[in-house]
Amino acid sequence: MNSNYTGILLGGLLPAVLYGICGICTKASNRQGISLNHFILFAGAGVIFVAFLSFAIFKEKSMSPRSAIQAFLVGATWAGGLAIVAMALTKYDAPISLIAPLNATACLITILLALWMFSEWKDVHVARLLIGAILIVTGGMLVSASSNTTRVQQLNPPAINSAPGDPLIAGDSYGSTSQGPG
Numbered sequence: 001m002n003s004n005y006t007g008i009l010l011g012g013l014l015p016a017v018l019y020g021i022c023g024i025c026t027k028a029s030n031r032q033g034i035s036l037n038h039f040i041l042f043a044g045a046g047v048i049f050v051a052f053l054s055f056a057i058f059k060e061k062s063m064s065p066r067s068a069i070q071a072f073l074v075g076a077t078w079a080g081g082l083a084i085v086a087m088a089l090t091k092y093d094a095p096i097s098l099i100a101p102l103n104a105t106a107c108l109i110t111i112l113l114a115l116w117m118f119s120e121w122k123d124v125h126v127a128r129l130l131i132g133a134i135l136i137v138t139g140g141m142l143v144s145a146s147s148n149t150t151r152v153q154q155l156n157p158p159a160i161n162s163a164p165g166d167p168l169i170a171g172d173s174y175g176s177t178s179q180g181p182g
Helices: 003-031 036-057 065-091 096-104 106-117 126-145 149-153
Strands: none
Touching: 003 036, 003 065, 003 096, 036 065, 065 096, 096 106, 096 126, 106 126
């Protein structure tokens, strides 16, 4: 197996497994009752842990100001997306099994940007890439449409579908009964 295929397997399959576990850990953490800001804080601590681990494993220490800014943007966009997923899980009780396939379509944005920004259209078979992209979109739509329609209708915020006195209106999802400021 040449190094290009090894890189594709390492850069594609192993991260997919880790991202899949990430989704499960996101759901589990949010079900236990963690605020969004604390969730992002501890997720960031996990990133810092992996950074220190990589310093111990990889001996290369090169960096430029431009590469540092772009790496920061990687963390900021990842944390922003993760925060939105966590909010969907906690505030709207969205099932991770339906969110994850839609998140998987993020690769389409990466593909389009890479083809344009890095001229990767020169290095790939564009027709196969488009067929694969269509399959990704179709798969995401099929998985998302596979939900129980009653369950999806219940994903509206509680204040819209709940009657006065409902515990979901009187308190938050963690059992608090505060009525807000005042």
